Amino acid sequence: MAKFLKTSGRAGLRGFLDGAARGLLRIGLTANAMTFIGTAVIVAASVWLIPSGHLVAATIVITCAAFTDLFDGAMARLSGKTSRFGALLDSTMDRVADGAVLAGIAFYLLRNDMALAGAFALWCLIASEVVSYVKARSESLGTECPVGIVERPERLIGVGLVTIAAVAGVPYAWEVGLGLLGVLSTVTVAQRLIHSHKAMSEDEAEDSADARQN
Numbered sequence: 001m002a003k004f005l006k007t008s009g010r011a012g013l014r015g016f017l018d019g020a021a022r023g024l025l026r027i028g029l030t031a032n033a034m035t036f037i038g039t040a041v042i043v044a045a046s047v048w049l050i051p052s053g054h055l056v057a058a059t060i061v062i063t064c065a066a067f068t069d070l071f072d073g074a075m076a077r078l079s080g081k082t083s084r085f086g087a088l089l090d091s092t093m094d095r096v097a098d099g100a101v102l103a104g105i106a107f108y109l110l111r112n113d114m115a116l117a118g119a120f121a122l123w124c125l126i127a128s129e130v131v132s133y134v135k136a137r138s139e140s141l142g143t144e145c146p147v148g149i150v151e152r153p154e155r156l157i158g159v160g161l162v163t164i165a166a167v168a169g170v171p172y173a174w175e176v177g178l179g180l181l182g183v184l185s186t187v188t189v190a191q192r193l194i195h196s197h198k199a200m201s202e203d204e205a206e207d208s209a210d211a212r213q214n
Ligand SMILES: CCCCCCCC/C=C\CCCCCCCC(=O)OC[C@H](COP(=O)(O)OP(=O)(O)OC[C@H]1O[C@@H](n2ccc(N)nc2=O)[C@H](O)[C@@H]1O)OC(=O)CCCCCCC/C=C\CCCCCCCC
Pocket: 002, 003, 005, 006, 031, 032, 033, 035, 050, 055, 058, 059, 062, 063, 066, 067, 069, 070, 071, 072, 073, 074, 076, 077, 081, 082, 083, 084, 085, 086, 087, 089, 090, 101, 105, 152, 153, 156, 157, 159, 160, 161, 163, 164
């Protein structure tokens, strides 16, 4: 879905992002500052609004702050300051933000005696971090890994929808929603491992064939 959103709404989304990014640059913000601010807002909402049960406010604040992850890249591009460190900072802050949101939800659920849902939130937290880790490690070993049914935007939107359903009183929304997200995130880990295993095995077979020829 992330790819669909990226391509189908590209012109409109890009125009909106660039307009907002120009405004943010004009008031003196930098891309890296935007990356930090977005994460700080998400962490603050996760440790303050979620545990205290202000779930609607948390969802609104986190949704708005999550969009800063799109602005920071646009700001870097438009200011000509795209950097490898910026990319590293962006990905690192994403892990912090994802961890904070799911830890906040787990804390809220466990504190309110929803043990199964709390355990599922912890599962989602770990699976979400591992999904990103497999891709990053694979890339560091020289193999691209652009696959997976629930990438970050899907996971965030999934958590948002589960929260809305729970707030609206849908029975077992936390258990079913977070359980499903845990399964899909785990499937994504498997998809990435399988993809990288195949690509790495092919590369290594080619390397050995080349070595035998020389
Ligand atoms: C409330 C729930 C209701 C659900 C409805 C939500 C409606 C949402 C509607 C539309 C969603 C639109 C989503 C758009 C998706 C876009 C597709 C996509 O894949 O985007 C990826 C981005 C950004 O990735 P990345 O950060 O890697 O790209 P950048 O462009 O930023 O960086 C690129 C390069 O730029 C350089 N650079 C960057 C930064 C920097 N400082 N320096 C740099 O140099 C560098 O070279 C980089 O490589 O994706 C995301 O991950 C953001 C997704 C945002 C989607 C938000 C949706 C949020 C919805 C709900 C959240 C609810 C949370 C609920 C919490 C509940 C609490 C109780």
